[in-house]
Amino acid sequence: MKKQNERMSVTGMKNSRTVELEKIIKSRTAVLDSALDHYLPSENAPPQSLHKAMRYSVFAGGKRIRPMLTLLTAELFTREHETAIPPACAIEFIHTYSLIHDDLPAMDDDDYRRGKPTSHKMFGEGLAVLAGDALLTLAFEILSAPVFTEGPGRKYWERVPSERKLQLFFEIARAAGVKGMVGGQVMDLEAEGKKPRTDLLDTMNDLKTGALLTASMRSGALAAGCGPEELDKVTAFALLLGRAFQVVDDLLDVEGDAGKMGKAKGADAHKKKASYVSCCGLQETREIRDRLYVRAVRELESLGKGTGALRTLTDFIFYRDF
Amino acid sequence: MKKQNERMSVTGMKNSRTVELEKIIKSRTAVLDSALDHYLPSENAPPQSLHKAMRYSVFAGGKRIRPMLTLLTAELFTREHETAIPPACAIEFIHTYSLIHDDLPAMDDDDYRRGKPTSHKMFGEGLAVLAGDALLTLAFEILSAPVFTEGPGRKYWERVPSERKLQLFFEIARAAGVKGMVGGQVMDLEAEGKKPRTDLLDTMNDLKTGALLTASMRSGALAAGCGPEELDKVTAFALLLGRAFQVVDDLLDVEGDAGKMGKAKGADAHKKKASYVSCCGLQETREIRDRLYVRAVRELESLGKGTGALRTLTDFIFYRDF
Numbered sequence: 216m217k218k219q220n221e222r223m224s225v226t227g228m229k230n231s232r233t234v235e236l237e238k239i240i241k242s243r244t245a246v247l248d249s250a251l252d253h254y255l256p257s258e259n260a261p262p263q264s265l266h267k268a269m270r271y272s273v274f275a276g277g278k279r280i281r282p283m284l285t286l287l288t289a290e291l292f293t294r295e296h297e298t299a300i301p302p303a304c305a306i307e308f309i310h311t312y313s314l315i316h317d318d319l320p321a322m323d324d325d326d327y328r329r330g331k332p333t334s335h336k337m338f339g340e341g342l343a344v345l346a347g348d349a350l351l352t353l354a355f356e357i358l359s360a361p362v363f364t365e366g367p368g369r370k371y372w373e374r375v376p377s378e379r380k381l382q383l384f385f386e387i388a389r390a391a392g393v394k395g396m397v398g399g400q401v402m403d404l405e406a407e408g409k410k411p412r413t414d415l416l417d418t419m420n421d422l423k424t425g426a427l428l429t430a431s432m433r434s435g436a437l438a439a440g441c442g443p444e445e446l447d448k449v450t451a452f453a454l455l456l457g458r459a460f461q462v463v464d465d466l467l468d469v470e471g472d473a474g475k476m477g478k479a480k481g482a483d484a485h486k487k488k489a490s491y492v493s494c495c496g497l498q499e500t501r502e503i504r505d506r507l508y509v510r511a512v513r514e515l516e517s518l519g520k521g522t523g524a525l526r527t528l529t530d531f532i533f534y535r536d537f
Numbered sequence: 538m539k540k541q542n543e544r545m546s547v548t549g550m551k552n553s554r555t556v557e558l559e560k561i562i563k564s565r566t567a568v569l570d571s572a573l574d575h576y577l578p579s580e581n582a583p584p585q586s587l588h589k590a591m592r593y594s595v596f597a598g599g600k601r602i603r604p605m606l607t608l609l610t611a612e613l614f615t616r617e618h619e620t621a622i623p624p625a626c627a628i629e630f631i632h633t634y635s636l637i638h639d640d641l642p643a644m645d646d647d648d649y650r651r652g653k654p655t656s657h658k659m660f661g662e663g664l665a666v667l668a669g670d671a672l673l674t675l676a677f678e679i680l681s682a683p684v685f686t687e688g689p690g691r692k693y694w695e696r697v698p699s700e701r702k703l704q705l706f707f708e709i710a711r712a713a714g715v716k717g718m719v720g721g722q723v724m725d726l727e728a729e730g731k732k733p734r735t736d737l738l739d740t741m742n743d744l745k746t747g748a749l750l751t752a753s754m755r756s757g758a759l760a761a762g763c764g765p766e767e768l769d770k771v772t773a774f775a776l777l778l779g780r781a782f783q784v785v786d787d788l789l790d791v792e793g794d795a796g797k798m799g800k801a802k803g804a805d806a807h808k809k810k811a812s813y814v815s816c817c818g819l820q821e822t823r824e825i826r827d828r829l830y831v832r833a834v835r836e837l838e839s840l841g842k843g844t845g846a847l848r849t850l851t852d853f854i855f856y857r858d859f
Contacts, residue, residue, distance in 0.1 A: 256715050256716075261720075261724075262715075262720055262723040262724055262727065264723060264727065265715060265719070265720065265723040266715065269715075312670075316666055316667075316670060319662075319663075319666060320662075321661065321662030321663040321665075321666060322663045322666070339643065340641075340642075340643030341641075341643040341644045341726055342723065342726070343643075344638055344641060344643060344644070344666060345638070345719055345722060345723055345726075347670075348634075348638060348669075348670075348673065348719050349714055349715050349719045349720075351670065351673060351674065352673065352710055352713045352714035352715075352719065353710075353714055353715065355677045355706070355710040356707065356710040356711055356714055359703045359704075359706040359707035359710055360707055361703075361704065361707060376699075377698075377699030377700050377702075377703055378699050380699075380703060381681050381683075381699055381702060381703065382681075382683065384677070384681040384706070385678065385681035385682055385683060388674055388675075388677040388678040388681055389678055391674045392671055392674035392675055392678055393578050393584075393587060393588065393591075393671050393674075393675065394578075397587070397667055397670050397671045397674065398583075398584055398587065398671075400667060401584040401586060401587040401664070401667055402583075402584055404663055404664070404667075405584065405586065
């Protein structure tokens with residue numbers, strides 16, 4: 216937290232304002248957790264084992280950064296920000312599915328995530344694959360559910376025109392697929408043991424992390440009825456945030472707080488993963504992050520008033536220690 | 538083919554008509570293959586390995602029963618049956634993803650399908666999981682793609698109202714998820730080594746196979762603008778067809794043509810899978826099939842004229858030997 220506070224004082228944010236913004240984020244996290252709970256199938260309904268596995272990973276201590284971005288972006292453009300709850304949940308389910316599959320023995324082979332056993336360690340590989348499949352499918356089910364379906368945010372979401380829902384749907388699907396997250400994950404698998412150039416690393420991370428992060432913000436904006444010019448600004452900011460996200464992840468693997476992260480440091484080096492640190496060294500990676508931060512803040516400011524909570528989240532993303 | 542021909546003569550179909558209908562089905566298969574090829578990412582675009590794995594399984598000799606049902610159902614209600622090509626392709630991609638994941642060592646652990654090595658044997662487990670993930674996501678990408686996207690059937694698909702597209706989308710997503718295919722697959726995994734009652738077997742198979750098969754037909758009907766009454770009839774027929782599909786699959790595992798199927802018989806018994814044969818014996822399973830056939834034909838006839846090709850496909854599904 217030290218670094219984050221330093222950065223906040225450098226950028227002139229007052230402590231009481233920071234506390235207020237952190238409260239906003241906390242209250243939104245509670246809204247999201249309750250909505251995720253609502254949209255997930257009950258543990259009492261069959262097949263219980265599948266529903267249990269889905270719920271285990273969704274509630275395994277994720278930071279909710281993506282759905283929070285969806286909500287906070289919607290809030291820039293409408294008071295009825297609950298309209299963004301269904302896409303926010305869909306995106307969190309897609310993110311969770313990707314973690315379950317990435318952790319599998321055939322991929323990153325991770326036994327722990329956020330201090331807890333990974334899905335396949337808890338439930339076996341077969342069920343882990345299926346829990347991931349089910350979460351990905353559930354995301355699309357929520358987005359297309361008929362208007363009479365009950366659920367958090369449903370009242371406002373109903374008013375989103377069908378054309379816009381389809382657009383939002385398409386952006387999320389594309390961001391999750393071969394031209395986004397899955398494509399990036401394949402590049403990541405194939406880059407292991409190699410030392411790629413920075414531009415290749417940028418492309419890989421833009422796909423693996425940036426695409427869904429950008430879709431998170433764009434779908435919040437679209438659900439809120441934002442116009443094309445503002446959507447461009449949101450996109451420009453989101454791309455920088457997405458890039459930074461992976462840069463910071465690579466830094467954390469070297470200098471993060473292992474206790475808070477719930478996993479050992481040094482995994483990238485051990486698995487010979489292609490990372491910014493292995494590619495450019497620690498100091499240069501820090502400088503890449505700081506340069507991205509300056510640009511991101513500029514883009515965010517261009518969006519005008521009401522960006523306080525997004526700024527707090529941005530500061531956290533750039534200077535977190537877990 | 539002997540049984541199929543017998544059945545056809547019993548039901549009074551003439552040979553020249555049968556030949557004509559088989560020609561129709563053949564021409565639709567060519568249309569579908571070309572559309573699937575169009576919607577899949579190119580093997581020359583990165584990441585090539587992923588695209589290669591996706592294409593390998595889609596073109597591994599599938600019978601195209603589901604997308605054919607989508608097209609033929611649309612044809613009952615419109616001359617512009619090409620409107621059903623995008624959902625038909627989406628459904629075939631979902632079906633293919635499910636086969637790739639089902640074949641994984643952690644699930645059915647199959648090395649061969651249709652006489653060819655399964656995806657994980659060809660490309661490794663990591664890429665097989667990701668190829669499945671990518672195909673599932675691509676299905677939803679196609680369904681939501683903006684109207685300006687080029688592609689087979691796109692011209693007619695554009696005219697489908699957005700509300701109806703969302704409905705179609707929802708039905709497919711639900712059929713593929715926890716209340717459909719994935720839910721059924723989990724029940725299947727958990728039933729291994731047990732001898733379930735027939736009603737449990739029915740539920741499992743309705744989820745695992747029936748749900749997507751019903752969605753195949755309903756989405757063809759919806760894309761073609763079919764009304765609620767006719768949609769109910771389509772659904773009643775599809776549910777019987779879906780039930781029969783699994784009954785016949787279980788029979789084939791005992792008395793099918795191993796050469797045509799491209800896999801060894803007796804796998805269900807070897808893996809102690811819950812099947813109709815293990816549950817009710819061979820003779821009773823045959824009778825279940827025959828009773829379903831009579832009901833299915835009655836439902837199909839209630840749909841009126843133009844059902845010839847669907848009847849040919851029905852005869853094949855009930856009395857195939859591979």
